Amino acid sequence: MRPSTEPQPLATPVDLAPDPVIRFQNVSKNWGSNQVLKSLNFEVAPGEKVSIIGPSGSGKTTILRILMTLETPSEGLVKVDGDVLWDVTAGQKVRETRQMRETRRKIGMVFQQFNLFPHMTAMENVIEAPIHVLGMDKAEAKARAADLLNLVGLGKHMNHTPPQMSGGQQQRVAIARALAMRPKVLLFDEPTSALDPELIGEVLNVIRNLAHTTDMTMLMVTHEMRFAEEISDRVVMFDNGAAVESGPPAQIFKDPQQERTRTFLRAVLQH
């Protein structure tokens, strides 16, 4: 027998996937008789950049809104970073719990309509929640906000209010505002859909930068196919309340396996 001078290497499992940061388990969402999500199972790994594509009304946005607790699932389990966000059995009446509030702190969201606070300047928008929710010192919050506004290219617009800014600028402030809460997961709900075509680029640049330089988990619903292809680790095709197909962008865009994905991509990539 050989003396074991070196520590024995532990048996490595073949498939060591890290624990998912987002997990949907049998999640359904009904609007009356209309089933928006059909018993969805869906996971996102830490640091993963995932784009969700698909026709309107396919339930894409509902996933983000359930994660942000803006909508209540009709049934199912949702976990974020190991903590339960939703645990709903069918027909149960759900109330907001402390656990839910704590858990959703890990998530930030960028809205299609920006939803900036119109009575506050860009700076005030960004420091509001860090000061009043995280209890951050005002000077520190301001310094960080200045960094973030510089990061999104708006260092010169800190004292402007939303009505004085273009849509692209507003959306960049909204991104800075979400980042100021240091979320583990950042949700983008069609972040460029409300923008004039010439303003889309500046917002995509900011998001691209984030995707390349941070290890934040990003989950994005988008109609910008080329952009999704470029920045995503994984693309999920949604239709009729279910994930039809999921895979690396190269596969989804170049070699889709499902007929439904092919028709959809043909329709949106035509022009």
Add this chain to the structure above:
Amino acid sequence: MIWDNNFAVSVIPLLLEGLWVTVRITLLGTLLAAVLGIFFAILRRLAIPVLSPAVSFFVVFIRGTPLLVQAYCAFFVLPAYGISFDAFTTGVVVIGVNYSAYMAEVYRSGIQGVPKGQWEAATALSLPGARTWSRIILPQAIRTVVPMLGNYLIQMFKDSAVLSAITVVELMATAQAIGSSSFRYLEPLTLAALLFLAISYPASRLVNRLERRYAPQH
């Protein structure tokens, strides 16, 4: 027992008489206000030198001064110049003129809301001015202001209590008279309040419904 039920029941007939006077004042006052209001609105819109600004000032002045003081003026000042009516008529005229100033504003916004194309179409058809007003503009303007008129009717119903100060024997004055003659104010005043509520609450519900029905159709 603070509340004397027998006494309360015994004063109900008197209070209902008072309520009937209040209702008559309100209906007549609203009628007067609705008609005068249209005239004020049209006069302001026509931009006649001197007259239109005078009407505008009158409207603003009425809206900027208390109904009670206006009532005192009509009750004490006018007779000094040989103009005198009985209290009821004075009350109707005072509250009608007061509300006409508010209704003039309502009509004005209603008239402004009629699309410019309606005026242009009337001109293109060579409709005379009076015809344009009576058949084209006012019917459309009034349609949108019906719910507002309803709101003012309910408001006038409650405001008419002020006229008790110039000896109009309506609901409020009746309650007060019962109180001062019997030294029991609780029952008549509470019943008067309930009677006001019993009419104005359902009425405002009804007006809310009208508001939805008459909402501008686009």
Add this chain to the structure above:
Amino acid sequence: MSAVIEYAPLLWQGLLTTILVTVLSGALCLVVAFTAGLARLSSHRIISWPAGVFIEVFRGTSLLVQMFWLFFALPFFGIQLHPLTAAVLALGLNEGAYAAEVVRGAIASRAKGQTEACIALGMEPALRLRRIIIPQSIPAMLPPFGNVMVDLLKNTSLVSLVTVADLTFRAQMIRSSTGQTTAIFITILVMYFVLSYLLTLLTSWLERRYALDRKALAAQRKESQLMKVGAA
């Protein structure tokens, strides 16, 4: 006009009382408006229902009936209010009920996205209201609040009927002792008119002051001044 000049000190006192009643009941009106208006919006029925009853009762009955009730009927419960107290209470509660509907309407009509953004930033309901929703709703509330305040000012004349010695009360006194009806009443009509005009001016100044982007304009002015100073 001689009576007006002779009795000017009395009218002046009456004017001060009118202003006092307006300020006191105006303050009460604002407190009532926000308390009842916000309570009306609560999702808990135990809170919203009483607020609803309060608003409907005070809007559904006459101000004068309420004032007389507080002054003449409340003593039957062993509570005798000072005339001024009864007057201010009635005015504040009555106009407050109207203003509560203004508060409720302005807040209920805020864009849903604002609340969603607050949730996404982890802001609790109380913080949302205090920092985001109410400040945003103020500009929309100001014009109707201005109307309520002008109404309140005009309705202070009713306090003369519960023996508060306001402008109208003094005018009645002077009228009965001098008989110079016309001059006295024209004078106080003009005084009331000037007061309501001043209130309208105050409201529109506040509207400009609290317009949404004004703060930013002020900040920019400061900024450009600093730059000028820096350049010089």
